[in-house]
Amino acid sequence: MNRQFERRDILKLIGCSAASVGLFNLAGCQQTLSDSKSFAWSSEAQQIKARIKAPEFPELTKSIKDFGAKPGKQNDSSMAIRAAIADVASAGGGTVLVPAGEFYTGPVHLESNINLHIAQGAVLHFYPEPERYKPYVFTRWEGTELMGLSPLIYAFEKTNVAVTGKGILEGGGSHTHWWPWKGKWKEAEWGDHPVENQKFTRDPLREMAENEVPVAQRVFDDNYLRPPFIQPIRCKNVLIEGVTIKNSPFWLVNPVLCENVTVQGIHCESYGPNSDGCDPEACKDVLIQNCIFDTGDDCIAIKSGRNADGRRVGVASENILIENCQMKAGHGGVVIGSEISGGVRNLYVDNCEMSSPDLDRGIRIKTNSIRGGHLKNLNYRNINIGQVKDAIVINFYYEEGDVGKFTPVLEDIRIENLWVEHATRAFSLRGYPHTPITGVTLKNLTFVKVDKDPIIENVANIKQSGISVNGKFVKI
Template identity: 40%
Template sequence: MNLKYLIFLLISTFSFAQKEKFPSERVDSIIKRIQLPIIPAYQVNVVKLGAKGDSVSNNKPAFDKAMALCKKNNGGTIIVPKGTYKLNGPIHFESNINLKIEKGAKIKFSDNPKDYPMVLTSWEGTMLYNYSPLIYAYECSNIAITGEGTIDGEGGNVWKSFKKKEEAGKNRSRDMNHNNVALTERKFGDGYFLRPQMIQFFNCKNILVENIRIENSPFWCLHLLKSQSVTIRGISYKSLNFNNDGIDPEYSKDVLIENVAFNNGDDNVAIKAGRDHEGRANAKTPSENIVIRNCNFKGLHGVVIGSEMSAGVQNVFVENCKTIGYLKRGIYLKTNADRGGFIKNVFVRNIALDEVEDCLYITANYHGEGKGYQSEISNIYFSDISRNKASESGIVIQGFSDKKIQNLFFKNIEIKEAKNALSNENAENVLMTDVFIGKRATVPSAAK
């Protein structure tokens, strides 16, 4: 081996190893930047505007009036007291407003697609016009959804039936993405069967979602699209329909997700950054500076990055989380050769998993799709992770021979049982310290 190359390799490996410590100071700096919304003192109770919590009456006019009054007063709090309030249509936010859903209160949205006008939104990483999300905030600042009440998306009937009909609309959206079709021509809605998100904050900042319960979403539950300075804490889920991701930050930055009790029909947290051509064209707006801590995972996957991540994902910090039920995969990084972009600077520590299929899964060849735009995956750190059983694999790493995954660090990982311990393909600079998969080897005693 060339002496200069050997010295370079040793220096590079030493430099990489020095970064093994979880960078708590970087987490602290992100959290200090995040601003909670400032809400004016004005308050309005929807009941005083004619709302009836009888689970039958259409309360959309009263909620719209409450939003308009808050806007007229430069913001305020909309109080939803105990009762079940049916809404035949979406809530569209204005700035400087807190929607406070009190304990014992439930907002229950209709599942009639005709109640939801088309708005500018995104669907699986492609910008387009589609049915309005049930709660929609566009270009707002200082907004909040708080209280101990429930939001019910009624996603299990009509919306659920859309899943088997969506293929043509989904493919049309992806063709428009790949062919750079003008946004004004990307009209979907009726006849295309693309389900709306339950809650979407689009181009918003200074956002708080706290203590509410989310149930029965039509599609993704809480979508953070091109937003920043976001705090999500203390919320809980029971949303088990198709594609019911819990939280999807996309092209978003400075996000804190903490003390969340997930129970979802899909990913718990799925960090995204646009799909394919369109995502790569937005390379200046990656998803970044995302902190996930003290959460309970339950659903399909715990924390996922991708697969729509073409603008890049960086600076993700996950710590002090555990499972409270089934997960297919604990931490899952996924992309393919259609995406491009990058996943880098991901730090995961203090994760306790029970029984899952795969513990840590990193693939650059998701579904074996695509060509020409392989992604960069680098600088990924795992430490202090335990799991009782992996019914499939402990650790999976899948790169490409001509685009290897680089700089992976594993420290203090213990998986007590796994069908397949480790699959490591096309990765370089992989460092493992105190990694145990299966039964630990014992120190042989001296021969007598």
Template identity: 40%
Template sequence: MKKLLVLMLFCYSISSSLAQQRNRIIETKINVKAPFGNYNITVPDFSKAVKLNIVDFGAALGNKEKTTTAIAQAISKAHELGGGTVVVPAGEWLTGKIHFKSNVNLHIEKGALLLFSADPADYLPAVHSSWEGMECLNYSPLIYAYKCKNIAITGEGELRAQMNTWKTWFSRPKAHMESIKRLYNLVSAYAPLNERSMVNDTANLRPHFIQFNRSENILLEGVTITNSPFWTVHPYLSKNVVIRNINIYAHGHNNDGIDPEMSQNVLIENCQFDQGDDAIAIKSGRNPEGWRLKTPSKNIVIQNCTVKNGHQLLALGSELSGGIENVFVNNCIVVDGAKLNHLIFIKTNERMGGYVKNIYASNLTSGKIDLGILGIETDVLYQWRTLVPTVKVKLTPISKIYLENIQSTNVKFISRILGDKRLPIHTVSLKSVKADTILKNRHIHENFISGSAVKSKVK
């Protein structure tokens, strides 16, 4: 009997060890090269992790409650095992919110569609999120990761938001404006998070589609994302983020494609954007939020991407109070016929503070652009200009902007740089930045310090 017990314990030990080995997450490093210096990104590898099919946890086609519960249970099981891949098989799966846990890969197989509910009640209770650079308690993002490590969304399937409700929230009626005014004032007063609830009948602050919040070692690869209530992919206060080979189509209000905010060590590559707003917008908090959190967006490389529509290929700001530095966009294409304002647009105002430096762009091509290749503006306030007063003046130092080998067909200007006379912009270099047709002035420049370098070879 004793020998049998010893044998059973030995076999259990071997089985447990094998399970741990099978389910372990391998952390791999990607070396990213950039003109500001190379850096490494750590991402998870789930090739040795167990696969958990949501059908085995009770998911049923057309049944939102069963599928939502099954996905949550599969994520919990994968987490308990020390790592696992939650598989969404082919078919149309109606679901509510999805909340990640560490060491989980959500894999959307080819032919699979995760169709997210348009009922705001399915995204309650409120979670620690943000709205246009201000932290608050708001509706949960459709897919949400909070303080997670080693997570991924992969596959060849589709994530789609139903817009029936969200599109009615696009307008900004007085009640909505009063709510964001209240949030702005709470942020300015450094009110604690529990006083910043934005879930009520009037705020209608739409959730992000995907938010990686205070997380690390993140991979988003292969999937198609269609529609979004708000910003589509939002790495927030996160580090080690790789986003590659994804397709985004979102033409609602504030439908940026990818918004790295106060995030570091980011690689975005081989992605396709068809946006109602900026394709990629780098941010770092609004006003006191960025000053309080003191986390710049830093070390971000964007390469080999295609833009079909969007306000900008790359925007920096206007929420940039924590600072933005070390950004490189290279070898990207804006297709002819795209509706675009600028290729690169840096925007701030006297309330933001922060800083922008070490921004590089090279090997970009585009068709017609409604405005120009490079825009830098220091008085961009949108609705905030009349909604709330300036609480504290903090100007944004902007320097070391380098553009090289860029070609467009038709623009109003090559560069429009409107600095603040109280803190002029300096060190902007344009080399081989060309357009076939320039409708107005090649360069429109105000408030440069003496000796600023703006060089351009223009057709």
């Protein structure tokens, strides 16, 4: 597969896609050159990238050891970390250093102008003890707002916050802690616990949201909703850089209602239930680059709130760039949804690699007529997929099917220069009879080996050219 990547890089230098050369001839390359002007990468992507700036911090650096932190599980560093953050914040900001060693803590709440730096050789463990994550804070769980358990690393309405470094963040999720709250999951040894089960909190929460109960009143004495790992909410100028994030209770990186977000060079390694890698939710101006995702759920999922709550808040995810990332295991590589009721617009995905026997889907859009969402100007190009089950998936029937009144709207979806070595299926496209999938352009897609026929239901007016499956040009 690496040879194919190198080959496509050479072809890109001369303006040709691997879809037009290799299995066929140079006549296809000439056609690609002449057509590329009409499918040019929007200058808007470059404009978005130019205005996303990572926050900068004063030179002041203080180690958590200066405030009493000691390595070892028996040494709770929670108060020391809290004191270090307060001290540096009171001085105008700077870096709170977690030095080499294994430290243990409860939730960490960032203040404005704070960079939490996990040094190389450092492991910051989070105790998997739910009572530590109280008192409740304002949070979102699967796109619905509530007062819930604190995220492991949390920032609320702050400016200039960061989590950086070459160290490891260890979330403590396992078959004995946090993950069993999921309930029945795959072939896991746990089942549906009659008390400690997220459905007993999730279901009434969603009912509250549908009934427009104020968020401050969405409080549960027994809350079994697993907290996300890193969740800044309503923050400006956010940076997540370099760290390795492991064994999260729930979603790993979940900025919510944030603006100017940079996620770069992180390594997400978590195989538990709902271990999404990076889920920007109702955020504006987001750059995700040079990251590795190896997860138990979606690698990257763009979200904007669920159902009535997403429509109440009414904020889309917009102006998002994803580039030079690697996706391994996961339910999907780059995903839109499923909590997408606020819509998404202006997404650009470029030069990413995906491959794993455990990668279920490459490019995926999932929604339904309860969740709805206006999905506009979504662009994907130069994507190399080694092994995947379903390469391109658009599904209007996700989970609830077609029982609502908020029909999804797709507009200006473009996929160009996609190379897939081996897929079970090239396409799974399922629209509604009353609202077929439209607004999609497919160009220069090569599927070297495909095992099964595509699933195509209620698709209309798809623009397509240069689609090769098992060595033959096809129309879907």
